[in-house]
Amino acid sequence: MIRLKLITLNGIKIDRDVYEVMIPTTDGEIAVYGGHAPLVSVLANGIIHIRDNKNIKDSGRETIAAYGGTLKVLNNELIILADEIEDPEHVKEEEVEKALKRAHELKKAAKDKVSIDKAQSLIDRHTVRLKIAGMKRRHH
Amino acid sequence: MSAGVTSLKRRIGSVKNTRQITKAMELVAASKMRRAQEFAINSRPFKDEARLLIGQLSSVSDVKLDSLFKTRPIKTELLIVISSDRGLAGAYNANVFKSLVGVVQENKSKKVSTKIVTIGRQAGQFVAKLGGVDHASAHLMLGDHPSTDTVVTILEETIKKYLGDEIDSVKVVYTQFVSSIRQDVVANTLIPYVIDPDDKKTEAKEMSPLEVAIFEPSVEAIIKSTAERLIEAQLWQALLESVASEHSMRMMAMKNASDNAADIIDDLTLELNTARQAAITQEMAEIIGGAEAAVKV
Numbered sequence: 561m562i563r564l565k566l567i568t569l570n571g572i573k574i575d576r577d578v579y580e581v582m583i584p585t586t587d588g589e590i591a592v593y594g595g596h597a598p599l600v601s602v603l604a605n606g607i608i609h610i611r612d613n614k615n616i617k618d619s620g621r622e623t624i625a626a627y628g629g630t631l632k633v634l635n636n637e638l639i640i641l642a643d644e645i646e647d648p649e650h651v652k653e654e655e656v657e658k659a660l661k662r663a664h665e666l667k668k669a670a671k672d673k674v675s676i677d678k679a680q681s682l683i684d685r686h687t688v689r690l691k692i693a694g695m696k697r698r699h700h
Numbered sequence: 701m702s703a704g705v706t707s708l709k710r711r712i713g714s715v716k717n718t719r720q721i722t723k724a725m726e727l728v729a730a731s732k733m734r735r736a737q738e739f740a741i742n743s744r745p746f747k748d749e750a751r752l753l754i755g756q757l758s759s760v761s762d763v764k765l766d767s768l769f770k771t772r773p774i775k776t777e778l779l780i781v782i783s784s785d786r787g788l789a790g791a792y793n794a795n796v797f798k799s800l801v802g803v804v805q806e807n808k809s810k811k812v813s814t815k816i817v818t819i820g821r822q823a824g825q826f827v828a829k830l831g832g833v834d835h836a837s838a839h840l841m842l843g844d845h846p847s848t849d850t851v852v853t854i855l856e857e858t859i860k861k862y863l864g865d866e867i868d869s870v871k872v873v874y875t876q877f878v879s880s881i882r883q884d885v886v887a888n889t890l891i892p893y894v895i896d897p898d899d900k901k902t903e904a905k906e907m908s909p910l911e912v913a914i915f916e917p918s919v920e921a922i923i924k925s926t927a928e929r930l931i932e933a934q935l936w937q938a939l940l941e942s943v944a945s946e947h948s949m950r951m952m953a954m955k956n957a958s959d960n961a962a963d964i965i966d967d968l969t970l971e972l973n974t975a976r977q978a979a980i981t982q983e984m985a986e987i988i989g990g991a992e993a994a995v996k997v
Contacts, residue, residue, distance in 0.1 A: 567749055569936060571742030587916045598913035600757070602925050630926050632753055634913070641749055643929065 562594040563637040564610065566624070568645055573624075574610070581638060582609040582621075583631060596633045603629035603642060605684045607692055623648050625692050627685055646689070653693035660686040705979060708972040712965055719961035725788070726954035732844050733880065733947035739845070740877055740940040747937050750930045754893070757923055760911060766920075767863060768927045771892050774868040777807055778815045778836070778858060780890070780935070782874040782942040783823035785841045789946050790953035792875065792883075793822045799885040800826075800873050804833055815867060817854060819846075819939070844947075846939040855932055862891050874938040875945035881952070883945035890934055893927065 564581055566574035581592045584606025592599075603626055610622040629642040663686055667679035758769065781800055783793045800816075800823075807814045815834040818824045824838035837857070839850050861867050870891040876884045915922060 565749075567746050569743045569746050569933060570739075572745050585916060599916070600753070600913055600919075600922050601916040602922055630750075630753065630922065630929070639749055639753075641746060641753070641926075641929070 562592060562596065562633075565637065565639045566608075566642060566645070567639065568642050573642075573645065576612075578610050579613045579616075580609075580611040582607075583640070584608070584626070585631070592633060592638050594636060596636075596638070599631075599633040601631050603631055603640065605688050607688060607695075608640070608645075623692060623695065625651070625688055627688070648692045648695070651689050651693045653690070656686055656689045656693055660690060704975045705972060708968055708975060712968045712972065715961050715964050715968065719958050719965070722954045722957040722961060726951055726958055729947045729951035729954060733944060733951055736844070736940065736944040736947050737877065737880075740937070740944045743933070743937055743940055747930075747933045750926060750933055754923070754926060754930055757919060757926070760913075760919060766923050766927050768859070768891055768931065769893050771894070772868055774810075774812050776813050776815060776867045777869045777871065778817065778861070778867045779803060779887075780817045780819065780854065780858075780870065780872045780938075781823045781827065782872065782938060783818070783820035783826070783841075784942075784946045785821040787822065788953065789950040790956075792946050792949040793820075793826070795883075795885045796823065796873060796875060797826050799887060801830075803871065803873065803887050804830070808832070817858070819850065819854075841943075844943065846936075846943060848936070851932055851936050851939065855928070855935060858891070859928065859931070872935060872938045874942045877941045877944040877948070880948045883949060888934075888938070890931055893931060 561577045561579060562581070564574055564576060564578045565572065579593070583590055583592065583601075584604045585601045586604045587601065589606070590601070605627050606625075608624045608626050609618075610624070611620075612622070625646040625648060626640070626642045627644040627646075629640060629644075631638065631640045633639075660683065663679055663682035667676060667683060670676040670679050779800065781796065783796050787793065804814050813834070815836045816827050816830075817836050818827050818838045820839075820841045824835075824840075827833065827835050827838075837854075839854065842850075858867075858870055862870065869889060871887050872890050873885065873887045876886050878884060
């Protein structure tokens with residue numbers, strides 16, 4: 561077991577002992593269990609999966625969409641400083657599809673590098689949301 | 701005589717109306733304060749953890765700190781001043797401006813030129829009249845909950861200027877929310893980010909494990925991505941603290957106004973009663989006088 565603390569600017573969202581946490585980092589997805597070596601890494605846009613105990617199946621994991629941040633593992637404590645998180649319950653598939661289409665159009669229309677970057681980050685974000693919405697549909 | 705009674709009645713009526721308004725404003729401010737306070741307190745853990753992390757990272761051996769952490773001789777200083785859009789908040793804005801003028805004067809005596817970025821309409825208007833400083837940009841608070849957009853725009857511009865050597869130090873002048881009845885104006889250095897001795901202390905007992913930690917992708921990359929975040933969080937926190945202070949000071953100001961209105965109403969009512977009684981006495985004296993005169997005839 562490992563202590564998980566998920567902290568955003570809106571407060572401490574999660575503070576409890578868990579069995580396994582899957583985290584998207586800029587260097588790829590990692591899984592953190594109890595007794596993990598000290599680690600500091602950068603959070604990417606993606607989905608965090610939390611398994612409270614060994615017997616929970618993949619479909620029973622808690623999922624949270626996260627958009628960037630930092631994470632630290634030290635003394636059997638995993639601290640995730642997330643820039644922004646989203647509860648998958650609030651993600652509607654049709655809306656996200658529309659938003660993703662809009663973001664692609666925005667990127668096509670973009671002229672300078674700044675607006676291309678902005679559109680790309682929107683695309684990345686909505687891709688994550690679409691994934692999380694699809695996951696929800698399969699499991700329910 | 702009855703003219704005096706009528707005008708007193710009218711005055712009581714108008715003070716009562718005023719009290720109704722101040723009372724309503726007090727209640728509105730109270731509920732906004734509770735929300736703002738919650739926001740301010742909720743975002744504290746993030747700031748604390750981020751600071752701790754930076755402190756721990758900075759003492760990992762052979763780490764090259766980002767330039768956002770290095771102090772250099774100060775020639776130009778940027779002040780970010782946070783006030784409210786609207787007035788009627790007691791001494792809230794006046795306190796901020798007093799502290800701002802203090803910092804500007806101190807800079808003047810040290811031959812440091814001052815640039816100012818204002819957040820909130822009141823500060824914008826004050827700095828525009830101040831003179832002797834460079835009013836770089838003005839932003840509005842817009843609404844009761846500050847938007848992250850303001851923070852991001854201001855900081856993007858500020859960090860660019862700092863890294864381009866246009867400014868050598870950034871301070872935030874804002875009101876720290878201590879409790880509903882106590883708020884202090886502080887001027888905190890935002891950039892360069894100084895790792896304070898408190899952080900060092902905590903890290904002394906916790907540092908050894910992080911010395912052998914894995915860093916992905918690299919310490920430098922982590923510091924780079926965390927540093928801007930941390931500075932953003934600091935400014936964000938300052939905004940939230942300011943909003944919480946604004947509402948609690950407005951609440952207190954409106955409470956005082958309501959109490960004062962109640963006192964005035966009491967005084968006026970007393971005066972009204974005296975005047976009314978005097979009028980009655982006078983009328984009776986006239987009637988009695990008239991009757992006596994009739995009897996004599």
